[in-house]
Each structure stands twice: as C-alpha cells, then as structure tokens.
Amino acid sequence: MSKDASRRKFIRQSAAVAAGSALLTALPGSLRAGAGFAPSDQLNIGLIGCRNRGFDVLREHLAAGGVNCVALCDVDENVLNQRSAELQEKHGQKPTLYKDFRKLLDDKQVDAVIIGTPDHWHCLPAVYACEAGKDVYVEKPLANTIAECDLMAAAAKRYNRVVQVGQQQRSGRVWNDVMAYLKSGELGALRKTDIWANFNYGAGTQKVPDSGVPAGVDYEMWLGPAPERPFNQARFHGSWRHFWAYGGGLMTDWGVHLLDMAFWAKEITTPPPTVLAFGDNRGREDMARETFLTMSVVFPFDGYTIQWNHNGGIQKGPFNRNYGLAFICDKGTLVANREGWEVIPEWDGEAKADKTARKTFEETNNQSSLNHARNFIACVKDRKTPACPIETGRAVAVATHMANIAARTGAYRLDWDAAKGRFAHSKAANQLVRPDYRSPWKLPNV
Numbered sequence: 299m300s301k302d303a304s305r306r307k308f309i310r311q312s313a314a315v316a317a318g319s320a321l322l323t324a325l326p327g328s329l330r331a332g333a334g335f336a337p338s339d340q341l342n343i344g345l346i347g348c349r350n351r352g353f354d355v356l357r358e359h360l361a362a363g364g365v366n367c368v369a370l371c372d373v374d375e376n377v378l379n380q381r382s383a384e385l386q387e388k389h390g391q392k393p394t395l396y397k398d399f400r401k402l403l404d405d406k407q408v409d410a411v412i413i414g415t416p417d418h419w420h421c422l423p424a425v426y427a428c429e430a431g432k433d434v435y436v437e438k439p440l441a442n443t444i445a446e447c448d449l450m451a452a453a454a455k456r457y458n459r460v461v462q463v464g465q466q467q468r469s470g471r472v473w474n475d476v477m478a479y480l481k482s483g484e485l486g487a488l489r490k491t492d493i494w495a496n497f498n499y500g501a502g503t504q505k506v507p508d509s510g511v512p513a514g515v516d517y518e519m520w521l522g523p524a525p526e527r528p529f530n531q532a533r534f535h536g537s538w539r540h541f542w543a544y545g546g547g548l549m550t551d552w553g554v555h556l557l558d559m560a561f562w563a564k565e566i567t568t569p570p571p572t573v574l575a576f577g578d579n580r581g582r583e584d585m586a587r588e589t590f591l592t593m594s595v596v597f598p599f600d601g602y603t604i605q606w607n608h609n610g611g612i613q614k615g616p617f618n619r620n621y622g623l624a625f626i627c628d629k630g631t632l633v634a635n636r637e638g639w640e641v642i643p644e645w646d647g648e649a650k651a652d653k654t655a656r657k658t659f660e661e662t663n664n665q666s667s668l669n670h671a672r673n674f675i676a677c678v679k680d681r682k683t684p685a686c687p688i689e690t691g692r693a694v695a696v697a698t699h700m701a702n703i704a705a706r707t708g709a710y711r712l713d714w715d716a717a718k719g720r721f722a723h724s725k726a727a728n729q730l731v732r733p734d735y736r737s738p739w740k741l742p743n744v
C-alpha cells in the first residue's frame with residue numbers, strides 16, 4: 299500500500315476504533331491507549347531533531363507499530379545521514395531528508411511530528427506544526443520560557459491538535475501504581491513532597507575554547523531565535539542544557555519529570571502561585587555552565603508543599619537514590635523513582651505497630667517510553683487527550699522557569715499572577731517571561 303493510501307486508511311479507520319475504545323476504560327489511563335490498534339493503520343511521522351532523544355522517541359513509535367517514518371529533519375547533516383542510514387538498515391524506512399523544519403511541515407505526507415530539538419527550538423516548530431494541521435509529540439520541557447509555553451498551549455487549542463508532551467513517566471507502571479496507592483488512602487493525607495535530583499552531568503561539560511563550526515552543521519539554524527554567539531562544542535549537542543539561551547539546567551531538564559509526579563499526586567494542572575528559590579554556582583569551575591550547580595526551591599500550595607533540591611556533579615542522595623521523590627503522608631512516606639517504590643511506615647508508639655503496611659516494588663522492565671508512544675498514536679487516531687497533555691506540560695515547565703527566574707534575578711520569592719501572565723512584584727523577573735527572539739525569527743501570533 300502506498301504511504302498516501304495507508305494514511306487515508308488511518309484517518310478513515312479512526313472513527314471505528316474510537317467507538318471500540320470505550321471497552322478499554324477499565325485499564326489505567328495511560329497504559330490503556332494503544333491497545334486494540336489495527337496493524338493495517340499507518341500514521342506517517344516526521345522527526346525534527348534526530349540526534350539523541352528525538353531518535354529514541356521515533357524508535358519507540360516504530361516499535362509500537364502502525365507508524366511510517368516519512369521525514370527526518372536536522373541542522374547537522376552528519377546526524378541526519380547517520381540516522382537515515384540506521385532507519386533504512388534496521389527499520390526498512392526511507393524518509394525524505396530535510397535541513398529546514400519548515401519544509402518538513404510543508405510535506406503533505408506527514409500526519410504528525412516528533413520534536414526532539416533543544417528546548418529553545420520547541421516553540422516555533424510546534425506552533426507551526428499545529429498551524430499546518432499536524433499532531434505533535436514534543437519533548438520536555440515544553441519550552442524554554444513561560445511565554446513560549448503559553449503560545450504552544452494556545453496553538454494546540456486553536457488548531458485542535460493532539461499534543462503529547464514527552465513526560466513519559468505519565469505512561470510508566472511505577473508512577474501509575476504510585477498514584478493509585480497515594481489516592482487509595484492507605485497512607486493517610488499527603489502533606490508534602492520532597493524531590494531531589496543529583497546528577498554528575500548537571501555540573502556541565504569540560505570547558506573548551508570556541509572553535510570553527512563543524513563541517514555539515516548549519517550553526518545559524520541551530521542557534522535560530524537564540525542570540526548570536528561563537529561556536530563552542532561545550533554549548534552544542536547535548537551540552538546546550540547548561541546555558542540559559544537554550545535550556546534551564548537540572549531544574550528544567552529533570553525538574554519537569556519529577557515535579558510532574560508531585561503535581562499529579564494532587565491533580566495540579568496549572569502553574570503554582572508562588573515560588574521560593576535559591577541557586578548557587580560556586581564549585582566545579584572547570585565545567586562550562588551558566589545554569590545553577592545547586593538549587594533549593596519551595597512551591598507552597600494551599601495545604602501542600604513541594605520542595606526541590608538539586609546538585610550537579612553529585613551522584614548520591616537521600617534514601618540511597620541519586621534522584622527521586624518522597625511523598626510524605628500522615629501514616630508513612632512513599633519513596634519513588636523510575637527504578638521502583640517503597641513505603642516507609644510511621645511508628646505508632648502506643649499500638650507498638652507500623653501505622654501502615656510496608657511495600658516495595660522494583661521496576662525491572664521500564665516501558666514508559668513505549669507506552670507513551672503507543673498512547674500518542676492511539677490518541678491521534680481517536681482524537682483523544684493524551685497521557686501528558688499540553689496543559690500538564692505547561693504547568694510544570696512554567697513552575698521550573700519560575701524557580702530559575704526567582705534564583706537568577708535574586709528575587710528569591712516570586713508570585714505568579716496567572717490572569718495577567720506576569721509576576722506580581724518584580725520588573726527583572728518579568729523581563730525573563732518572554733524570550734527576545736533574534737531576527738528574522740519572531741514569536742508567533744496565535
């Protein structure tokens with residue numbers, strides 16, 4: 299069957315499958331979608347940003363089945379050619395290759411795009427994809443500034459697109475089980491969640507001098523809307539996450555994954571009203587980095603507190619885990635990360651017994667990324683809301699940007715006025731809400 303014919307079939311069959319999907323509602327949300335997917339259906343996908351995570355996500359979509367990769371786009375020809383060869387060899391796919399994502403978005407064969415570019419390059423491709431009538435799987439954090447997050451959410455709504463944000467823990471067994479257990483009442487009330495993220499890579503990469511642009515790289519296009527700056531390998535592939543113009547350090551990189559779980563436990567779907575944050579950058583001066591080496595952050599909600607701590611260049615942490623969450627409840631603390639979860643009960647001195655049952659679960663087969671891809675494919679077909687909708691991605695991405703902005707400006711405490719889309723008392727903080735796009739790029743009007 300030609301790609302066009304299979305695409306028409308995919309769209310035609312959507313209504314029929316949507317009707318059948320009601321039978322599946324007994325299964326947990328994010329693990330449900332994807333089941334009952336007819337193998338003859340084909341979704342034509344284009345990938346923008348192919349080096350690392352973008353290609354992993356594409357692989358998961360191909361593994362899920364029912365997907366053709368019809369287009370690849372990257373500004374680094376070396377990455378593009380390598381990924382194209384791999385696709386042909388291992389998956390029998392021969393996509394059209396693009397260096398400019400706008401050309402990929404003009405390609406009528408493409409039904410949906412995966413966006414795996416650095417964070418400063420999420421907004422424009424996602425908004426233009428929505429305008430072009432394509433559905434979108436966009437990597438986390440949703441965007442590199444608060445204003446971009448808002449524009450992307452507005453575009454998804456205006457053009458009625460299915461948008462899955464790449465917070466794949468929403469589709470993971472550990473986290474679905476944790477949420478069910480917290481909500482079962484076994485642990486009593488959840489009052490506070492402590493989160494920590496200690497990662498060696500958070501210190502940055504080894505400093506190197508500026509150098510010439512590698513052959514095959516369109517560096518102007520890699521920078522895109524970010525400020526002009528000489529090429530430096532320590533700010534390029536993978537390492538961009540430690541520089542404000544392209545990323546937000548550990549706070550955004552891991553922050554959105556882990557804060558998402560603390561938000562989910564209380565069904566919080568909007569940015570927090572307040573943040574208190576302190577960031578420090580002393581130490582590991584040998585490493586190239588603008589983002590904070592260590593950060594301590596508090597998000598106070600009504601009757602619930604979330605606390606975040608990160609340490610770059612450190613790989614040990616509380617409960618013998620380098621990263622994780624401790625959900626502190628009246629009868630015990632539930633400690634979780636991607637590798638599993640356990641309950642540490644409180645002791646009842648009078649009854650001489652634990653206040654709740656001890657529990658442990660070890661994850662040996664993490665399928666969250668595969669489930670997340672399956673969920674996206676099924677939601678595109680059914681026109682349903684995916685496991686990590688754009689508003690969920692927006693709420694946590696904005697929270698992490700609030701924390702970075704509070705620490706960067708020295709405001710330390712910031713109050714977010716959601717109605718006005720600005721901070722209540724800080725001119726300096728409000729200047730960081732919108733990015734200053736470098737010409738010819740412009741923030742889109744949605």
Ligand SMILES: NC(=O)c1ccc[n+]([C@@H]2O[C@H](COP(=O)([O-])OP(=O)(O)OC[C@H]3O[C@@H](n4cnc5c(N)ncnc54)[C@H](O)[C@@H]3O)[C@@H](O)[C@H]2O)c1
Nearest residue numbers: 347348349350351372373374414415417437438464535536
């Ligand atoms: N969900 C997860 O678990 C997870 C894990 C890792 C990364 N991520 C996210 O995935 C995204 C990519 O991260 P990475 O580690 O793969 O980065 P990377 O630097 O390894 O790869 C990014 C790729 O995008 C390309 N690119 C840059 N600008 C482009 C443009 N305008 N058009 C087309 N291609 C462009 C680069 O050349 C590179 O090949 C980030 O947003 C990151 O936060 C998510």
